[in-house]
Amino acid sequence: MAKRVVPLPSKGEILKFVELSAAKVGKREIARAFHITGDQRIELKRLLAEMAEEGLIGGDRRRSVQAAGQLPAVAVLEVVDVDVDGELTARPAMWDPDRPVPRIVVAPGRHAGPAPGPTDRILCRLERVEPEAEDAPASYVARVIRTLSTDLDRVLGVIELDGSEARLKPTDKRAKYDYVLASEDLGGAQPGELVLAEVLKSRAFGPKRARVRERLGRVDSARAISLIAIHGHGIPTAFPTAALEEAAAAQPVLLGDRVDLRAIPLITIDPSDARDHDDAVFAEADGEGWHVIVAIADVAHYVRPGSALDQAARDRGNSAYFPDRVVPMLPHELSSTLCSLLPGEDRACLALHLWLDAHGTKLRHRFERALMRSAANLSYERAQSALDGNPDEEAAALLEPVLKPLHGAWSALMRARAERSPLDIDAPEKVIVLGEDGTVVDVRPRARLDTHRIVEEMMIAANVAAAESLEATHQPCMYRVHDTPSRERVESVREFLATLDLKLARGSRLQPAQFNRILERAAGTPHARVVHEVILRAQAQAAYSPENIGHFGLNLARYAHFTSPIRRYADLLVHRALIRGLKLGEGGLSPHEDEGFAETAQHISNTERRAMAAERESTDRYLAAFMADRLGAIFSGRITGVARFGLFVALDESGADGLIPISHLGDEYFTHVEHAHALVGERTGTTYRLGDAVRVRLEEATPLTGGLRFSLFEGGAYDQTSQKMRDTRKKGVAPRRAPSRGGRSRRR
CATH class of the missing domain: 2.40.50 (OB fold (Dihydrolipoamide Acetyltransferase, E2P))
Known part of the structure; x- marks a missing residue:
């Protein structure tokens, strides 16, 4: 029997099939739908090509088609x-x-x-x-x-002229090349302007091309430094109109069903330059123990699930802080006004009452929705000065009723902390001081005062109580988790400590106290700094998760962020869950949010890391600008990183860090002993190790990228363990020869 030949469909039939299809359509799908087989497929291909030429259908490189002027599903x-x-x-x-x-x-x-x-x-x-x-x-x-990721599609950079050709020099120090811009792609940008550009398709070989999409001002202006970091990391800077309208329409909260705390002298203690005040504290003696109140701005009252404000806050995930500005999670009307616990103003809050015994052990706690009125806003320095016996007039009135009881409750909490033995690592922090023109006038260490620790311990206690209440009421909790260091990292620390005759005991379960004992043994020795650095780097990164794995660093079984809903979306979710679980009124967690907790946790963990990276890069650029007029100067510092290509050094004076290329370490071979965090000279045994003190000369400072390059002026020593380190170096680590000082340097 002759095989039945099915006639080809008409152009109209094909067009109708494409228009009605909910899935992507290609030649194969059309052939299957119209039972076209064998040689007729060639005819179908010719027909589709003819329809494309006539403009009836469109297509893409994957050979799918759709009706011309129409889009796929x-x-x-x-x-x-x-x-x-x-x-x-x-x-x-x-x-x-x-x-x-x-x-x-x-x-x-x-x-x-x-x-x-x-x-x-x-x-x-x-x-x-x-x-x-x-x-x-x-x-x-x-x-x-x-x-979709746009990291490869955009580049932030500065317009420069190379003869008659316009070029874009990226601000990212990792960028491998500049981009060429045609005159029609400049968008009016002039040399010296900071721009956000779109990377254009170009040939595999030849110059890379770009087109200006946004002009951000002069790169040599002070405001450009943080803008580079903000735009480079895609941090949103403008709120949607709908979110701004919701914020503008917000009104102060009346007492209503709230508990009235306005007669209690709650105070806020913040940095002197704080832009918002979202937590207030109070303490009083309670028998032999203490009654502590931690009151947090009731952001959930204003930012409801599914609103434009909520979407904007979730997208940002958190506020980002820079030396010259803050990119807030919430509009100004909320973050700096209605949700900021300003002195003398009635403010809605979610308050936690804690009852502690004399040893700082929590006896019980209670959450309530309340109305408070802050008695004062003190800086950490003013509060500390008052406790030290030198109060100003405002602080003097608060010393006996508020500040001394806060100190007493904190002393009790510190006894409980000592019993718990959290990881005792205190990383020093630098403060960048800007002048009126936005340029750096000073860099100084941030003081660590008792008043910092008072607020910190009370916030930790509040965060634990929040997690406990959510578990008790069977509500989802956005935990702040910190995993135990990985086995590989712990083994690396153990190998390094062995080179210093320090032993990290092996056990079935690693505890922070084991690290603390190592830190205590190293304290006061030349190795104290490097031991601190190695243990710090071994730690896992904290994150948000709906699944609880505990917090290793704080040595807590459960922990959530509750105390900063103005600047962290995680805290807002914790507030909503408490409101729903404890039946505290409107604004509780919605069922839709329950379903998306895992996705939200990943998102806000990512936005937190994005903000941290942008803040760090901004600091690097400010420091490079601060150092730019000090080329040739000699500085003391410490080695903070050891790599095969050189040493990273942080300066004692400013905290600025840069690279000493291996070409500046002398004319001999160097072995990178990875587990010892050291470079060891093959001929002389001269050793450069993580944590070593050195003196360096500043050779180059590049504010655009935040890069610093040093040469070694003084440092390094013959190490008695250098032969042992060379003998035990890991396989596959080849020695590196330092080129002569005339060799080409390498930027960080």
Whole structure:
């Protein structure tokens, strides 16, 4: 029997099939739908090519097709605008320039990652909306599946002229090359301007090209330093209009059903330059123990689940702090006004009452929604001065009723802390002081006062109580978790300590106290700093999680962030869960939030790391600018990193850190002994080890990237253990020869 030949479908039939299909359509799907086999597939290919030439269908490099002027069910879009109402509009990432661009409105809603903004690429599910007029372009509503990574598509840099050619010099010190900009791609930017540029497609060999998308001002202006970090890490700087409108409409809270705490002299103790005040404390003697109140701004009253404010806060995840500015999680009307516990102003709060015994052990606790009125805002320095016997007029009135009881309750908490034995690592912090013109005028260490520790211990106690209450009421908890160091890291620490004749005992379960005993043994020895550094670097990174694994560093079985909902989204979620679990009124956690806790935890952990990286880079650039006019000067410092290509050194005076390339360590071979964190000279035995004191000469400072380069002026010594380290070096680690001092240096 002759095989039945199925006629080819008409162009109209193919077009109808493509339009009605909910999935991506290619030649294979069309052939299957119309039972086309054998040689007829060649005819189908010819027919589809003819339809494409006639403009009836479009397609992409993966050979899928859709009706011309129409989009598939799922597509990659580029956000092109945000209107006055905060509504996003987008266009297809790939589109025939000769055809009208369909109108695409991005529907609000939750999705993984930060909220998209102009020039972001997003993967969306599309729903066609019939246009009001027959000749109007097609319209779509897009629902974001995820924001696609744009790290490779954008570059932040400075416009420079190379002869008649415009170039973009990236601000990222890791960038391998500059970009060429055609005159039509400059967007009016002039040499010396800081710009955000889009990387264009270019040939595999030849100059890389870019196009200016946003001009950010002169790179030599003081405000550019933090802007480089903010834009380089994609930290949102503008709130959607809808979120701003919600914040502007917010009103002060009346007493209503809240507990009235206004007669209690709660006070806030903050840095002198604090931009917001979201926690207040009070203590009083209670028999042989203490009654402590920790009152936290009731952000959940104003920021409700699913609102525009909530979406904006979640997208940011946290506030980011820079020497010259803060990028807040919430608009000014809330972060600096209604949710800031300002002295003499009635403020809504979520208050925790703690009852402690004389040894700092918690006897019981209670949460309540309340109205408070701060009695004062003191800086850490003013509060400490008062406790030391030198109060100013305002602090003097608070000394007996508030400050001394706070100190007494803290002393009890410190006894409980000593019993718990958390990891005792205190990393020094530097403060960058800016002048009126925004330039660095001083860099000094941040003091660690008893008043810092008073507030810190009370916040820790409050965070533990929050986690306990959420578990007791069977509510989801956004835990702050800190994992035990990995077995590999612990073994690395153990190997290093052995080179110093220090022994980290092996046991079935590692405890912070074991590290503390090592730190105590090393204290007062030349190795104290390096032991501190190695133990610190062995620690896991803290994160947010709905699954509790405890907090190793604090040696706590359960821990959550409760005390800073103005600046951390995690704390806001904890507040909402407490409100729902303890039946404290409106603004509690929604069922939708329950379902997305794991995704939110990953998101806010990422935004926290993003902010930390941006803050660190900003500090590096400020320090490089501060050092730029001190080339050739000699500084004392310590080795903070050892690599095969050189030594990283932090200066004692400013904390600025940079690289001594291996070319500046002398004319001999050096072995990188990884487990000992050292470079050892093969001929002389001269050893440079993590934590060693050195003196260096500043050779180069680059404010644009934050990079510093040093040469060794004095340091290093013959080490009695150098032969042992060379003999026990790991396989595969080859010796490195230091080139002559005329050799080419390498930036950090």
